[in-house]
Structures are given as structure tokens and as C-alpha cells.
Amino acid sequence: MKFRTAHELEVEVLEEVQVAEVDVDVDERDLMVYNDDFNTFDHVINTLVRVCKHDVQQAEQCTWLIHYKGKCSVKKGSYEDLKPMRDGIREAGIDAKIV
Template sequence: MSVQEDVLEEISIKEKAIDQHEIVVYNDDFNTFDHVINTLIDTCEHDAIQAEQCTLLIHYKGKCAVKTGDFEDLKPRCTKILEAGINAEIV
């Protein structure tokens, strides 16, 4: 690849990254591990292991990005998480 092609590819990758958003779930003292795990499986299409790992990160780190994608895809997912009583936002 030429230098120009490398630069254009890098710009393209950065532009795609800008269009991506994340659902961040925050820790609280109310929801059980099972409730958060089941919610992530239902709303984010996680498998059980991924949902459990995210839940542990939420518990020990205070937050975790549980899903990345376009805003239009994430908005209904985040709404469903919020309706389940779990604190989350799209960033």
C-alpha cells in the first residue's frame, strides 16, 4: 500500500469509530447479579458468559460498556435496560 492509501484507510476507520456509540451500564446497590445478567442476555443478545463478565465489571469497576453500535440500534436496547430498573446511558 502507498502512504496515501494508508492515510485514507486510517481516516476511514476513524470516521467509522466516530459513528459508533456505546451503552454503558452503571453499578447500583439494588439490582441482583441474576437480574442484570438476564437483562443483558435479553436486550444485548449476550451469551451467559459475556453477560456474567459484564456484570462483574459493572460491580467491581462501577460501569461497563455492554453494547457498541449505531445510535438507532442502541436506543431501544438502552430503553429496555432502563425499564428493567438498571442505570444505563448511551455515550
């Protein structure tokens, strides 16, 4: 049985981390929805279900985050995939941006 030194283990861990970082999709963006003082919870929930295809529970969780944190990433994807959803959310009178 061969024992590895701490330096050998450190190099191995660093190599694994570097490989993991390469796998990140640089084109992935967030569809952020922002809180306001006039849209109801039900309206935001129904919009997320209709436009983003969330299930009701997911839409409710996002809505609570929007309410308490001021914003929430409701979807991740490419700009081209998120743009129609952003436009649909905005058409419902809710502030949304692709970031």
C-alpha cells in the same frame, strides 16, 4: 536489493497509521451500564441476555465489570440501534446511557 532509510520506513508507517484512523466509524457509540446498590447479579445478567442478546458468559463478564469498575460498555453501535436496548435495560430498573 535496495535498502530503505529510517526516514523512508518512518514515512511508510505514518501513512499506514493515518489510513487506519480514517476507517473509524464516527457514529459508533457505547451503551454503558452503571453499577447500583440494589440490582442483583442475576437480574443484570438476565437483562443483558434478554435485551442485548448476550450469551450468559458475556453477560456475566459485563456484570462483574459493572460491579468492580462501576460501569461497562455492554454494546457498541449507532444511536438508533442502541436506543431500544437502553430503553429495555432502563425498564428493568438498571441505569444505562448511550455515550
